Amino acid sequence: MIKLTVKDIYMNYHSLKGSTEALKDINFSVNEGEFLSIVGPSGCGKSTLLNIIAGLIKPSSGDIYMDDKKLTSVSSKMGYMFQKDQLFEWSSVWNNIILGIKIQHKSPDLYKNKINSLLKNYGLINFVNYYPDELSGGMRQKVALIRTLSLNPEILLLDEPFSALDYQTRLNISDEIFKIIKKEGKTVIMVTHDIAEAISMSNRILVLSNRPAKIKKIFDIKFSQSYNSPLKCREDPEFRIYFNKVWKELNV
Template identity: 75%
Template sequence: MEFLHANKTQLLGDDILNKLVVNNIYMNYHSPKSSTKALENISFTVDKGEFLSIVGPSGCGKTTLLNIISGIVKPSSGEIYIDNEKLTSFSSKMGYMFQKDQLFQWLNVWDNVFLSIKIQHKPVGKYKDKITSMLKNYGLWDFIHHYPEELSGGMRQKVALIRTLALEPEFLLLDEPFSSLDYQTRLNISDEIFRIIKKEGKTAIMVTHDISEAISMSNRVVVLSKRPAKLKKIYNIDFEKHHDSPLKSREDPKFRIYFNSIWKELNH
């Protein structure tokens, strides 16, 4: 089992093309009476095609970090780079999948998927074939006229993912995307969504409280400390053999070793 200490990670100065770079991120929240440190000196890179998960104690600032990576929130200091370009606002290269599916109850599946395209005044025809193909390939074509209340929780998450993929982002940011689902559904849909992300060739960064989920889905797991969050370790997830699904990864002999190590790190 391998891990990297945060202070040994060299980011800038190396070739940062085809990478997302999180460089020396600090985040402070200010009020009239006080200042609160949320994030402190966080740096790491994400290679194209990688699946990276971020775990840490509750309230440590994981979602804040994801929002900074997306460009939605500006850090107090530090930079985010995508393909060697500094991020100054939300990038079209980013797709964000939230904790809740955010589907509109009065729109059917087809209209929900196309909503982001229409909001951005993109030509619907340009994306129609791609979206039709995804809906067919991922088991939703027979439900395009159904409304969210007629779908299971797992199906709603797939619709949300396809809507996110509709604008063809390079990077997917996932904020606790399965937290609202029951355990069995969560296992099954995480397996399906993992396969979709890999088949579509996307780079993914996921925030989760679930250590097992992080290990089974990821190439690497970033462990943050309690607030103010610092980067403690980055675990390289290297199973004894390649697995094409998170469910199979959970059966690997090294899975429990990673779990115990990350659990101890979080509680240290």
């Protein structure tokens, strides 16, 4: 079942010096429960596309559809995780998590059971009164994810969510967060520069060209064995084959 459709998206930026074409004729769909990654050269417009999908930026032309309904504004059915965890250092883990609920003028009490369940399931229940500077980078990312999941979005948009972490932490937390996302049954669109990360986590990878960004190719990622861990996917003999194909497409 198709969950989200990106249809005929064009994006032009205008300035006194003229017009810059950022995105050109972007069309694709995402199935319910699918994990789609978007890769492309630096500065090609990956994050711009994600922001258009989120409703944070209005495209020059084209439309976004969710459940066959045209989106005209930011949807509460989408959750967004940014490159940085965006936690407030002066606020406790609990207060950081309920911030999104308060912004939507909803009562945190209505979500208390959901949040406590997430905290228990993902090893943070004993840290609710801690402050962000008392947590590791991986724990901070899990807090940011729980904050996003607390409102129970149907689609998660991830903009390089692990890029600020060191390599070892990045591998471990991407593995943990992948398992959390799958357990929660979310549809995911992730922007990343990391080809290995995209291959190990995704059902499909969408490759964008240099600006103006167009879709060059879409790869279906299917390993001969079934894995529930991105780290295990990296050990599969087919992993290197996919890596070389995506790398080649990015460098043609």
